Amino acid sequence: MDNDVSAGNSSTSTLGHLALGLTLLAFGIxxxxxxxxxxxxxxxxxxxxxxxxxLFVAGLLEFRAGSGFTGTAFVGLGAFWFTWGTGADAQVSSHAAGMFLLLWALFALSLALGSAGGGLLAQGTYGLLFLGLLLLGVGQFADSDxxxxxxxxxxxxxxxAAWYGATAALAKWPTVLPKRAAGRGVTATG
Incomplete structure (x- = not known):
């Protein structure tokens, strides 16, 4: 790749969030x-x-652009999806599947905690992913549908949430709610 080519910009982040959103939707549903x-x-x-x-390639491009958090999230989750996708036909015990999901739930928890300054949408996406993987993992151990x-x-x-964030970036929609004034009767002029 030519060094003059811009890589890992907001377009890469948007593509990564679309990939994450679509994959999570299919997996979850x-x-x-x-x-x-x-x-x-x-x-x-x-x-x-x-x-x-x-998602893995988008993460590498994010690392190249200097975005350590997004690079870590996309490369790590790309590894998760690749491992899950290639191992889906393997005959493993429900406890092994549960352990796999719980370990990745810890990764998602790290992302949720690391996205504290990244806004509510990012925190919500990774927080919900953590809870989803946690329950799926515990469900494997407990044999609970x-x-x-x-x-x-x-x-x-x-x-x-990931899909909305990416679509909002493409369509220039809001990703945060407007803040209200600090009290009753407070106006913009004081």
């Missing part, structure tokens, strides 16, 4: 069972190529 005949296993191709490879479904819903909502 697959776990909810809300669409008859659609399971999380149906999201494997999307997870492998969009969530895994595209109910926990898995709730975890799936949380992952799907995290996907919607």
């Amino acid at each position: 697959g776990h909810t069972g809300v669409i008859d005949g659609v399971t999380a296993a149906d999201a494997v191709s999307l997870a492998l190529y969009v969530g895994g490879i595209a 109910g926990l898995g479904k709730v975890g799936g819903w949380l992952a799907a909502v995290a996907g919607l």
Whole structure:
């Protein structure tokens, strides 16, 4: 790649958030069972190529541009999706699957805590991802379909948040709510 080519800018971040959002939506909806005949296993191709490879490359471009947090988030989550996508057909115990999900839940928790200055949308996306993976992991250990479904819903909502953030960046929509005045009767002029 030519050194004069700009890489890792807000367009890369937007692409990464779109990839994360779409993959989380497919993964989450697959776990909810809300669409008859659609399971999380149906999201494997999307997870492998969009969530895994595209997100990983977007993360590398973010690192190149000097964005350590976004680079870490995209490369780490790209590794998660690639690993999940390539291992989906493997015969593993429910406890091994639960441990995998719980370890990645810790990664998502680190992202949620690290995004404290990045706004409510980023914190919400990574916080919901943490809770979703946590419940999916615990559901594997407890053999609980109910926990898995709730975890799936949380992952799907995290996907919607990531998707909205990326779409808002493209469409120049607001990503924060306007702040209200500090008290009753306070106006803009004092």
